[in-house]
Amino acid sequence: MDVLTELIRSLPAGVVVTDATATEKYRYDWSRDASAGTPLAVVRAEDASQVQATVRWAAAHRVPVVPRGAGSGLSGGSSAVDGGIVLSLERMRAIEVDADCQVAVVEPGAYNAEVKAAAAEHGLWYPPDPSSFEICSIGGNVATNAGGLCCVKYGVTTDYVLGLDVVLADGTLVTLGGKRIKDVAGLSLTKLFVGSEGTLGVVTRAILRLVPAQGARSTLVAYFPTAVAAAQAVVAVRSRMRPSMMELMDRWSINCIEDYKPMGLDRDAGALLIAQSDAPGTSRGEEVALMEQACSAAGASEVFVTDDAEEGEMFVAARRAHFHATESRGALLLEDVGVPVPLLPDLLARVAEIAARHRVEIPVVAHAGDGNTHPIVVYPPGDVAAEQRARAAFDEVMAAAIALGGTITGEHGVGRAKKHALPDQLGPDVMALTRKIKDALDPDGIMNPGAVL
Amino acid sequence: MDVLTELIRSLPAGVVVTDATATEKYRYDWSRDASAGTPLAVVRAEDASQVQATVRWAAAHRVPVVPRGAGSGLSGGSSAVDGGIVLSLERMRAIEVDADCQVAVVEPGAYNAEVKAAAAEHGLWYPPDPSSFEICSIGGNVATNAGGLCCVKYGVTTDYVLGLDVVLADGTLVTLGGKRIKDVAGLSLTKLFVGSEGTLGVVTRAILRLVPAQGARSTLVAYFPTAVAAAQAVVAVRSRMRPSMMELMDRWSINCIEDYKPMGLDRDAGALLIAQSDAPGTSRGEEVALMEQACSAAGASEVFVTDDAEEGEMFVAARRAHFHATESRGALLLEDVGVPVPLLPDLLARVAEIAARHRVEIPVVAHAGDGNTHPIVVYPPGDVAAEQRARAAFDEVMAAAIALGGTITGEHGVGRAKKHALPDQLGPDVMALTRKIKDALDPDGIMNPGAVL
Numbered sequence: 001m002d003v004l005t006e007l008i009r010s011l012p013a014g015v016v017v018t019d020a021t022a023t024e025k026y027r028y029d030w031s032r033d034a035s036a037g038t039p040l041a042v043v044r045a046e047d048a049s050q051v052q053a054t055v056r057w058a059a060a061h062r063v064p065v066v067p068r069g070a071g072s073g074l075s076g077g078s079s080a081v082d083g084g085i086v087l088s089l090e091r092m093r094a095i096e097v098d099a100d101c102q103v104a105v106v107e108p109g110a111y112n113a114e115v116k117a118a119a120a121e122h123g124l125w126y127p128p129d130p131s132s133f134e135i136c137s138i139g140g141n142v143a144t145n146a147g148g149l150c151c152v153k154y155g156v157t158t159d160y161v162l163g164l165d166v167v168l169a170d171g172t173l174v175t176l177g178g179k180r181i182k183d184v185a186g187l188s189l190t191k192l193f194v195g196s197e198g199t200l201g202v203v204t205r206a207i208l209r210l211v212p213a214q215g216a217r218s219t220l221v222a223y224f225p226t227a228v229a230a231a232q233a234v235v236a237v238r239s240r241m242r243p244s245m246m247e248l249m250d251r252w253s254i255n256c257i258e259d260y261k262p263m264g265l266d267r268d269a270g271a272l273l274i275a276q277s278d279a280p281g282t283s284r285g286e287e288v289a290l291m292e293q294a295c296s297a298a299g300a301s302e303v304f305v306t307d308d309a310e311e312g313e314m315f316v317a318a319r320r321a322h323f324h325a326t327e328s329r330g331a332l333l334l335e336d337v338g339v340p341v342p343l344l345p346d347l348l349a350r351v352a353e354i355a356a357r358h359r360v361e362i363p364v365v366a367h368a369g370d371g372n373t374h375p376i377v378v379y380p381p382g383d384v385a386a387e388q389r390a391r392a393a394f395d396e397v398m399a400a401a402i403a404l405g406g407t408i409t410g411e412h413g414v415g416r417a418k419k420h421a422l423p424d425q426l427g428p429d430v431m432a433l434t435r436k437i438k439d440a441l442d443p444d445g446i447m448n449p450g451a452v453l
Numbered sequence: 454m455d456v457l458t459e460l461i462r463s464l465p466a467g468v469v470v471t472d473a474t475a476t477e478k479y480r481y482d483w484s485r486d487a488s489a490g491t492p493l494a495v496v497r498a499e500d501a502s503q504v505q506a507t508v509r510w511a512a513a514h515r516v517p518v519v520p521r522g523a524g525s526g527l528s529g530g531s532s533a534v535d536g537g538i539v540l541s542l543e544r545m546r547a548i549e550v551d552a553d554c555q556v557a558v559v560e561p562g563a564y565n566a567e568v569k570a571a572a573a574e575h576g577l578w579y580p581p582d583p584s585s586f587e588i589c590s591i592g593g594n595v596a597t598n599a600g601g602l603c604c605v606k607y608g609v610t611t612d613y614v615l616g617l618d619v620v621l622a623d624g625t626l627v628t629l630g631g632k633r634i635k636d637v638a639g640l641s642l643t644k645l646f647v648g649s650e651g652t653l654g655v656v657t658r659a660i661l662r663l664v665p666a667q668g669a670r671s672t673l674v675a676y677f678p679t680a681v682a683a684a685q686a687v688v689a690v691r692s693r694m695r696p697s698m699m700e701l702m703d704r705w706s707i708n709c710i711e712d713y714k715p716m717g718l719d720r721d722a723g724a725l726l727i728a729q730s731d732a733p734g735t736s737r738g739e740e741v742a743l744m745e746q747a748c749s750a751a752g753a754s755e756v757f758v759t760d761d762a763e764e765g766e767m768f769v770a771a772r773r774a775h776f777h778a779t780e781s782r783g784a785l786l787l788e789d790v791g792v793p794v795p796l797l798p799d800l801l802a803r804v805a806e807i808a809a810r811h812r813v814e815i816p817v818v819a820h821a822g823d824g825n826t827h828p829i830v831v832y833p834p835g836d837v838a839a840e841q842r843a844r845a846a847f848d849e850v851m852a853a854a855i856a857l858g859g860t861i862t863g864e865h866g867v868g869r870a871k872k873h874a875l876p877d878q879l880g881p882d883v884m885a886l887t888r889k890i891k892d893a894l895d896p897d898g899i900m901n902p903g904a905v906l
Contacts, residue, residue, distance in 0.1 A: 100692070100795040145637045156635060158644065159612060174882045179793040181823045182609060182863035184598045184648050185871075185878050186905065187887050191611065191644035195637050212694060239553070241665060280736035340632040342553040370634045410635035418638075425638050429627045433894070434640050440893035441886070452639065 004040055007057045007085075011050055017042040026088060027080040029073035030323075031334060031417055037082035039066070044088045048165060048173055048204040054087055055202065055446075056171030064449045067198035069108060069137030074323075074334045075415025077143065077197045077451050084449075087202060089139045097122050097210070101179045103162060104208045108139025112146075115208065124210040127154035130411070131320045142203050145195030147411030149316070152369030153244040153278075154211075156411065158194040163207035166193055169200070169442035179207060192437075197413050198448040200441045217244065217278045218288045219312030222295040222303045223269035227251070227352070227364065230271035231345040233298035234368040237275070237291050238341050245276040246369030247319050250348070253326075253363040257318050260325035265318065269301065273368070274315045322365045326376050329361070331387070333377040333394040334417070339406030341371040350400040351375045358393040360386065372410035395421065414452045422452065457493055460510045460538075464503055470495040479541060480533040482526035483776075484787060484870055490535035492519070497541045501618060501626055501657040507540055508655065508899075509624030517902045520651035522561060522590030527776075527787045528868025530596065530650045530904050537902075540655060542592045550575050550663070554632045556615060557661045561592025565599075568661065577663040580607035583864070584773045595656050598648035600864030602769070605822030606697040606731075607664075609864065611647040616660035619646055622653070622895035632660060645890075650866050651901040653894045670697065670731045671741045672765030675748040675756040676722035680704070680805070680817065683724035684798040686751035687821040690728070690744050691794050698729035699822030700772050703801070706779075706816040710771050713778035718771065722754065726821070727768045775818045779829050782814070784840070786830040786847040787870070792859030794824040803853040804828045811846040813839065825863035848874065867905045875905065 001009075008016045017023055018041045027036045040063065045051045058065045064084030071078060080086050092107035095115055099122040104115050112133040115126045129148035130136050140146070142164070147156045163177030177183060177190040193200060224230040227250040234246055249257070249272045254265045265272065273295065277287035288305055295303050306312055326332060339347045348364060351373075355362040366373035375397050379390040398408040398421045408414070408421050423431050431453075438445075438453055454462075461469045470476055471494045480489045493516065498504045511518045517537030524531060533539050545560035548568055552575040557568050565586040568579045582601035583589050593599070595617070600609045616630030630636060630643040646653060677683040680703040687699055702710070702725045707718045718725065726748065730740035741758055748756050759765055779785060792800045801817060804826075808815040819826035828850050832843040851861040851874045861867070861874050876884050884906075891898075891906055 100688075101793045102692070103793075145641065147635050151635065155612070158641065159608070168886065172882050174886055175880075176883065178858055178860070180791045180825075180859050180863070181794070182600050182604065182791050182820075182825045183860040184864055184866055185860045185862050186867065186875055186883065187653075187890060188598065188611065188644050188648045189883065189886065189890075191641050191647075192890075194644075195641045200640075235553075239555070279734075280732055281734045281739070283733035283736065286734070338633045338635050340554045340556075341634070367635075372633075372635045405631050406633050407631070407636040407638045409638050410633070411637055413637055414639065422639055427628075429625050430629065430639070430642065432625075433621065433627055433642065436893045437640060437642075437645075437890060440889045 003061050007054065010053055010057065015044055015046065015050060017044060026068060026086045029071050029076060029078045031074050031076045033076035033079040033416055036079035037084065039080040039086045040083050042086040042088055044091050046091050048167065051087065051167045051202050051204050052171045052173055054085060055167050055169065058085055058446050059170050059444065062444050062446060064446055066448050067202045069140030070111065070135055072132045072136040073140055073144065073415060074412045075409065075417040077413050077415030079416050081450060089137065092204065098179065099124065102210045103179050104210055106138050106206050106208055108137060108203050108206065110138050112136050112138060112141055119210045120213065123213050125213045126160065126208055126210055128157045128160060131323060138206055139203050142194055142206055143197050144411065144413035147367065147372065149245050149247060149367060151367065152246050153242045158191055160209045161190055161194050161206055162209050164190050164193055164203050165205035166201040166203055169447050177207060197415065197452050199438060199452050200447060215278050215280055217276045217309065217312060218284050218305060218307045219315060220275045220288055220291050220303065220305050221315055222273045222300040223266050224271045224273065224298065224300050226270040227348045228345045229299045230273050231348050231368065233273060233295045233300065234344060235342050236294040236298060238369055241287055241290060243275045243287065243291060243369055244278040245274065247274045248366040248368035249319060249322065250364045252361055253322055253365050256325040256329060256363055257321055260328055261321060263314065263318055274319055276312065319365065326363055326378060330378045331381040333390055335375040335377065335394065335397050336409045336412040337375065337397055337401035337406060338370065338372040338410035339401055339404045343404045344368060344371050347373060347401060347404055351397055354393050354396045354400065358389040360390050360393050362393065370410065399424065416451055419452060456514050460507065463506055463510065468497055468499065468503060470497060479521060479539045482524050482529060482531050484527050484529045486529035486532040486869055489532035490537065492533040492539045493536050495539045495541055497544050499544050501620065504540065504620045504655050504657050505624045505626055507538065508620050508622065511538060511899050512623050512897065515897050515899060517899055519901050520655045522593030523564065523588055525585045525589040526593055526597065526868060527865045528862065528870045530866050530868035532869050534903060542590065545657065551632065552577065555663045556632050557663055559591050559659050559661055561590060561656050561659065563591050565589050565591060565594055572663045573666065576666050578666045579613065579661055579663055581610045581613060584776060591659055592656050595647050595659055596650050597864065597866035600820065600825065602698050602700060602820060604820065605699050606695045611644055613662045614643055614647050614659055615662050617643050617646055617656055618658035619654040619656055622900050630660065650868065650905050652891060652905050653900060668731050668733050670729045670762065670765060671737050671758060671760045672768060673728045673741055673744050673756065673758050674768055675726045675753040676719050677724045677753050679723040680801045681798045682752045683726050684801050684821065686726060686748045686753065687797060688795050689747040689751060691822055694740055694743060696728045696740065696744060696822055697731040698727065700727045701819040701821035702772060702775065703817045705814055706775055706818050709778040709782060709816055710774055713781055714774060716767065716771055727772055729765065772818065779816055779831060783831045784834040786843055788828040788830065788847065788850050789862045789865040790850055790854035790859055791823065791825040791863035792854055792857045796857045797821060797824050800826060800854060800857055804850055807846050807849045807853065811842040813843050813846050815846060823863065852877065869904055872905060
């Protein structure tokens, strides 16, 4: 009996998929990683015991395992590996809300939006909101420590993970944390697995903290002559308050979105800020007034405020459409660089300079209130020279972020797309420390090999 | 040259202290660990390079190193080890506030209160507030992932640590994280070191996130006929809002405090709740009204509200005095157990039952809004039989918390006092995982041996 047959026979019918047509769509995430491999098989696990059986088998035969949620990653963190297994969690989607404890107990394949919806039925809220929240999985969110738009006020995924079930590289299932809010018994293992991009184990269940439903929001929209001016407004606002959203789009991005789905944005503006306040009662108006003032002082050409939820959501939806709007313009290299908030204007200036020098388009959107930006390097597919210039620009943007005391990835993860730049940020000693932990937990290197490290 | 002389000569005069009288006070933390050892020497490091020199020397000679902040720990996490070094960080106290980035860059010996004060000069706030905040160090706060009174709304230490400098067990100094808010480049190493109680390395610098200054607070004080009724009020409040403080004291605790420092608390009440709201504008009044209503519905005998900051602080100060008030009543075994918030009434009922059965006093104070409680087992010093009953009660309280899905320690850490109970909570697989990480980072086991593991 060959090795794969052993796996197929150990799991229920239909769980292991080997047909090449069927497995093709499991090779890539949204980064369309050109070096994605061809897997031996895709395991579509139905429960934690099947995950354990798969990992035990993989450990016995030293077969690589690439865990995969919804496949909406942007760094190639779930690109298939030649001869490996793609371990898809897409069928593990149970969500159970414990309203008394204000937690959701969630399987990794459940979508972020489904958790939000389940929480909302109990008047509760799960804040982290990647732009892709409607179709990204909680497993992927945990793997990348995903952020989103509301993080400027409400924090990122790790701030909401109270507990995890994880299948380790030898197939052992461990339960970390639980429904208690504070817990310092032993090492912070739950936190270690959040953001580990499937390199240390496979998350099979997460206990997520929920909070009372978000209150009413007011939305401010401001146009600026330049992206740098908009960034200066962001710095001014952040020094005095924490808005519940603070997004920036530069001129390229505005025009991408208008081309994709016209909604009357000002194509001539240098940048657009979309900010929200959800402060309770009268303080919402005060926060909005403060933001309005900061925008005007930074040279905004137009400031518009609405308390109408639907109208506000239109602008936010435009922002969320950015990835797909840009995708239609060519091949993409997706950045996710971050800097300390006061250095946001410098970063944007450097990105513009890099784009000009390499003659590539780099539209920028940013979770500006966090200093986290998404410059997207666009180039014509198939144009080898342009691709070379794009790759050079991509690397230079990361180098610029590092030089400004920032990070090559704020929320997407390192995956395979940014692996080559990680040592530039962390340095040899932190890389060695990382390697020690990886080797201790996955001595044979079967967990998502080629990602991060 | 003997080994210790080598260390003394490698460091400036006065850094290494060997005089037994001088080193005596470095043997214990506030838990007065009876099994604390006698150190070879105390190193009072002045900077990170001296920490490195000490750890390199210790690694070369396999000498245990016990890192120590202000010595206010409550679990024996910094008890000296026979023949080891106490590595005191008390002289490393620099604090630098970067107001633009809204961070404080802090050496480990700085007191929590000093960081708060430095932040306040810039209109900023460092929220985590252990009861001992006036005399506990940031290094200790990071080591234990310390909590406090405001955590119910503002989170714990780990939520504020953006970066750490850590001297590893081989003397390497690594810099983790930085001034950026979001960063997912590589494993979550910063988070791993927070709460590691000096078992993985020595923190020599922390970058702490600051937030805008806290707004005005209103204080609610409510008396209840029983602690369980007070806990029910807590559950009701927490299901609808997040107060900025929600502390509970039972009858024993009220009387301890009145004996220690009379302030007119009702000695006959079953329990006292002290809650605060710092919501902005008119919503503060709404939150207080909601809490008032919940207390009345849960059977409060008296509810009192004040918007006067000084008057509110009087009650909070009484709560903070609890440890010292209890200390004057006998020998103590300090609990720090936590449960999911809805199970708080059950936990309190079980603690009362355990106290009665073992004929020991167990006054309870609690960061009730987080489900984190501090039952303190009091017994007459020198009474062997009473001490035995007290130790049995101490273990049963931890077992009760675990049985309720809780934790043996919410914010104090495992240290040496709770080490024997850790496997009961984590189980063999998580203990094995913990051991793998410990062995990978500290193969010779020189970092704080005997603590946690």
